[in-house]
Amino acid sequence: MEAIDWSVNQGGDVDLDDTPEQAAYRAQARAWLEQHKSEAPVLTGPGALKDEDEIVAARRAWQGKLAEGGLAGVTWPQEYGGQGKGPIDQVICNQEIARAGVPGILDAIGVGMLGPTIIAHGAEEQKARYLGPMLHGDEVWCQLFSEPAAGSDLAAVQTRARQQEDGSWRLSGQKVWTTNAQFASYGLLLARTDPDVPKHKGMTMFIVPMDAPGVTVRGLRQISGEAEFNEVFFDDLSLDADAVVGGVGNGWGTALTTLMFERVTIGLGGEGLGYNSNRFAAAIAADAHARRDPEVRRQLGELAAELMAVRFTGYRTLTALQQGQIPGPEAGLAKVTIVNGAIKAGDLIADVVGPDALSTDSEWAYMISFLPGLKSAGGTEEILRNMIGERVLGLPSEPRLDKGIPFSELRAKEAAKA
Amino acid sequence: MNLALSDEQVLLREAARGALSRFKTLEEAREALDSGGSPTDLWPTAKEAGWPGLLIDEAHGGAGLDAFDAMLVLGECGRVLAAVALLGHLPATAILNDSPAAASLLGDLASGERRAAYLPARPPDDLSESWSVDPASGMERGALPTAAGAGDDAKVSGRIAFAPDSPGADVLVGMALVDGQPTGFAVEAAATGVSIESVRRYDATRALGHVTLQDAPVTLLDAPERSLADAWHLTQALIAAESLGAVESALDVSVAYAKDRYTFGRAIGSYQAVKHSLTEVLRQLENGRSLLYYAGWSRRGAPEEFPLAANAARSVAGRALDTAARTMISVHGGIGATWEHDAPLYFRRAQLTRRLLGGTELASDRVAGELIAKA
Numbered sequence: 084m085e086a087i088d089w090s091v092n093q094g095g096d097v098d099l100d101d102t103p104e105q106a107a108y109r110a111q112a113r114a115w116l117e118q119h120k121s122e123a124p125v126l127t128g129p130g131a132l133k134d135e136d137e138i139v140a141a142r143r144a145w146q147g148k149l150a151e152g153g154l155a156g157v158t159w160p161q162e163y164g165g166q167g168k169g170p171i172d173q174v175i176c177n178q179e180i181a182r183a184g185v186p187g188i189l190d191a192i193g194v195g196m197l198g199p200t201i202i203a204h205g206a207e208e209q210k211a212r213y214l215g216p217m218l219h220g221d222e223v224w225c226q227l228f229s230e231p232a233a234g235s236d237l238a239a240v241q242t243r244a245r246q247q248e249d250g251s252w253r254l255s256g257q258k259v260w261t262t263n264a265q266f267a268s269y270g271l272l273l274a275r276t277d278p279d280v281p282k283h284k285g286m287t288m289f290i291v292p293m294d295a296p297g298v299t300v301r302g303l304r305q306i307s308g309e310a311e312f313n314e315v316f317f318d319d320l321s322l323d324a325d326a327v328v329g330g331v332g333n334g335w336g337t338a339l340t341t342l343m344f345e346r347v348t349i350g351l352g353g354e355g356l357g358y359n360s361n362r363f364a365a366a367i368a369a370d371a372h373a374r375r376d377p378e379v380r381r382q383l384g385e386l387a388a389e390l391m392a393v394r395f396t397g398y399r400t401l402t403a404l405q406q407g408q409i410p411g412p413e414a415g416l417a418k419v420t421i422v423n424g425a426i427k428a429g430d431l432i433a434d435v436v437g438p439d440a441l442s443t444d445s446e447w448a449y450m451i452s453f454l455p456g457l458k459s460a461g462g463t464e465e466i467l468r469n470m471i472g473e474r475v476l477g478l479p480s481e482p483r484l485d486k487g488i489p490f491s492e493l494r495a496k497e498a499a500k501a
Numbered sequence: 502m503n504l505a506l507s508d509e510q511v512l513l514r515e516a517a518r519g520a521l522s523r524f525k526t527l528e529e530a531r532e533a534l535d536s537g538g539s540p541t542d543l544w545p546t547a548k549e550a551g552w553p554g555l556l557i558d559e560a561h562g563g564a565g566l567d568a569f570d571a572m573l574v575l576g577e578c579g580r581v582l583a584a585v586a587l588l589g590h591l592p593a594t595a596i597l598n599d600s601p602a603a604a605s606l607l608g609d610l611a612s613g614e615r616r617a618a619y620l621p622a623r624p625p626d627d628l629s630e631s632w633s634v635d636p637a638s639g640m641e642r643g644a645l646p647t648a649a650g651a652g653d654d655a656k657v658s659g660r661i662a663f664a665p666d667s668p669g670a671d672v673l674v675g676m677a678l679v680d681g682q683p684t685g686f687a688v689e690a691a692a693t694g695v696s697i698e699s700v701r702r703y704d705a706t707r708a709l710g711h712v713t714l715q716d717a718p719v720t721l722l723d724a725p726e727r728s729l730a731d732a733w734h735l736t737q738a739l740i741a742a743e744s745l746g747a748v749e750s751a752l753d754v755s756v757a758y759a760k761d762r763y764t765f766g767r768a769i770g771s772y773q774a775v776k777h778s779l780t781e782v783l784r785q786l787e788n789g790r791s792l793l794y795y796a797g798w799s800r801r802g803a804p805e806e807f808p809l810a811a812n813a814a815r816s817v818a819g820r821a822l823d824t825a826a827r828t829m830i831s832v833h834g835g836i837g838a839t840w841e842h843d844a845p846l847y848f849r850r851a852q853l854t855r856r857l858l859g860g861t862e863l864a865s866d867r868v869a870g871e872l873i874a875k876a
Contacts, residue, residue, distance in 0.1 A: 099504075099798055099802060100802070360872055361872060361875070361876070364869065364872030364873055364875075364876050365876040367869070367873060367876075368872075368873040368876035369876075374627075374873050375628060377866065379869075380865075380866050380869035380870065380873075381862055381865050381866055381869070383868075383869040383872070383873075384812075384813075384816055384864075384865030384866055384867070384868035384869035384870075384872075385816055385820070385865045385868075387813070387868050387869065387872055388788075388792065388812075388813035388814075388816040388817045388865065388868050389788055389817060391792065391795065391809075391810075391813050392787075392788035392789070392791040392792045392795075392813070392817055393788070393791070394791075394795075395504065395791035395792060395794050395795045396787060396788070396791040398504045398791075398794070399504045399505075399790075399791060399794065401504075402503055402504045402505045403505075406505070416780070416783065416784045416787055419784060420784060420788060465773065465777070468773075468776065468777045468780040468781075469773060469776060469777075471780045471783065472770070472776035472777070472779060472780045473776075475780075475783065476752075476756050476770075476776075476779055476780065476783060477756070477760070478756065478759060478760065478768075478770035478771065478775075478776050478779065479760060479767070479768045479770055479771040480771060481771055481772075481773065482767065482771070
């Protein structure tokens with residue numbers, strides 16, 4: 084075997100330091116935040132805003148300021164008001180916003196996922212009309228994909244849009260798990276437009292005005308008692324022909340773009356949910372007995388190690404993105420780790436603290452209540468494991484009964500069994 | 502920011518894989534269990550590849566590389582359960598490399614002409630100010646050896662159990678209390694007062710020794726206490742890398758079988774129960790890989806975080822190896838539990854590794870301790 088020329092290697096390239104360009108952007112972001120952070124809305128602690136309408140209004144205005152300062156739409160092309168920078172710059176921006184202790188943009192779903200979908204698939208008129216107000220928080224957006232009977236199997240959506248003779252559309256159906264619908268101006272909606280072809284083919288993506296007649300938004304209360312999501316009902320809503328994004332019948336391909344940006348968003352903001360090892364360790368450290376208890380320490384160490392791993396999985400994803408690779412479904416494994424790690428942490432902390440951890444004003448009660456639902460968010464854990472087993476490990480798929488069959492026939496079969 | 506391998510690191514890893522592929526390591530692991538003998542000594546291969554000098558400065562004949570590079574090599578060793586004496590040698594050289602008093606030892610150790618073994622000692626944590634060593638049995642940890650005499654006349658007495666790669670080593674590098682101060686020492690394995698009892702437990706690819714020192718004449722080292730602690734954490738990172746290498750190949754074999762083997766008219770890998778258990782191995786493997794990057798970067802990039810990173814890597818990797826070995830057996834069904842199959846070799850590796858060098862549990866405990874101390 085040929086000997087290795089060790090002199091070539093300067094100890095490897097793995098590092099977490101900024102490049103000079105990244106350092107310059109960080110300095111710029113930090114300086115802007117230093118100058119403007121007094122204008123940010125206060126959401127916690129003394130003087131915090133309480134009224135939800137006031138909070139939304141203040142956060143929209145703050146998003147507009149962030150956009151003007153170059154701290155929103157970091158990865159958007161400059162022609163649409165963005166900074167034309169890379170995903171690592173987006174992370175730098177997030178880090179600096181967190182460091183300044185101010186809220187980030189209100190419409191992370193719009194700017195992070197829906198805007199990029201419109202940039203990829205939308206008509207020039209749509210980009211000119213919608214992207215600017217979205218970026219500046221003048222118009223908040225929501226994602227109208229999931230339905231009561233179409234979650235992990237998103238291609239089973241039943242919300243039906245029928246084209247009229249004049250080219251316009253009439254739309255009816257129900258969406259669910261819709262964040263921000265109660266104050267959104269627009270939604271990006273996946274609808275069935277042709278039930279007589281196999282299910283992945285007969286869908287179309289639409290831009291839907293949320294204040295149109297026929298749209299009803301209802302809060303959806305969860306385990307915590309709070310309503311963080313909404314159900315949205317559409318009753319014979321009328322849409323113009325130019326509401327279609329990405330072409331009639333191409334809804335699935337357009338939706339996949341959104342889902343890809345969703346994975347990127349998860350990769351960029353893994354710890355944004357606050358499920359991080361330092362916070363959990365602090366809760367254990369506060370108990371003089373627990374911090375010495377071997378079993379508590381073992382459990383804390385195990386879950387903390389896994390949660391730490393997710394941070395570096397995120398950096399690996401970023402490195403891949405920076406090199407022009409598209410993150411695959413394996414980023415979903417990070418979600419599985421975060422959710423289950425946080426569930427274990429909630430249980431451990433509540434075991435240490437006792438029933439007080441479940442009192443109404445406890446941060447742990449809220450977290451414990453939120454996590455069971457989060458297990459299914461963005462696709463259930465079981466479906467994620469199927470997808471990863473098949474696409475990453477190359478395992479054969481489960482035999483499917485819906486391939487190549489027109490959607491209307493599938494529905495008829497389901498109805499016959501019921 | 503960059504968390505990808507450099508071209509040189511890819512080359513290093515591929516060269517290691519190529520070098521080790523010339524040996525039938527798994528077959529030999531099984532044969533050694535049968536015969537009571539040992540697998541082929543792969544130290545000549547390590548020498549040829551330049552691995553003994555990975556962590557020794559170029560000025561002393563080494564490659565001057567860092568933990569991450571060493572972890573890549575250990576990962577390849579783990580993939581094929583190869584018995585290469587790096588787990589003992591590399592941490593020992595890391596200590597000596599930080600000890601100007603031992604500079605004369607480094608040349609032969611860098612070339613691999615001579616082999617060193619680390620006598621592991623666990624640094625204090627948030628609950629205890631004492632250093633400790635692995636006991637021969639039970640949960641109570643042993644005390645550091647102690648030194649009598651000073652300077653060139655220093656003599657060390659004590660006992661360290663299950664020191665990796667100590668049988669056959671030329672130099673042992675450990676630490677002892679000198680006037681109550683933890684101090685590094687190097688001792689010739691052939692010196693009077695040194696006895697190394699070779700022990701085998703469950704996995705024939707792991708060379709272990711109970712080391713007893715009785716007034717053994719040592720060279721006291723001037724490595725700072727920080728370097729001595731670093732060696733323990735480095736060992737945790739290396740064992741993590743080695744474990745994840747074994748996880749990789751165990752998963753590969755399991756996935757291949759799940760695609761080939763049919764029951765009830767379909768490949769078993771199409772069943773969710775099988776698919777999900779394999780993706781669970783992948784999940785733990787990916788988490789472990791991410792922490793290897795953290796550990797590899799932090800040893801130089803953020804040394805105060807290295808104990809946390811290295812032990813987090815060990816915690817996740819150790820559990821991943823457990824999961825991978827058990828999953829490998831269950832995916833293969835009955836055949837996976839037979840002597841002819843490779844799965845029991847991975848299982849034996851997992852079972853023993855989990856209990857060495859403080860064990861996976863003490864690594865998890867260290868993670869908690871580091872976080873609690875900072876909270």
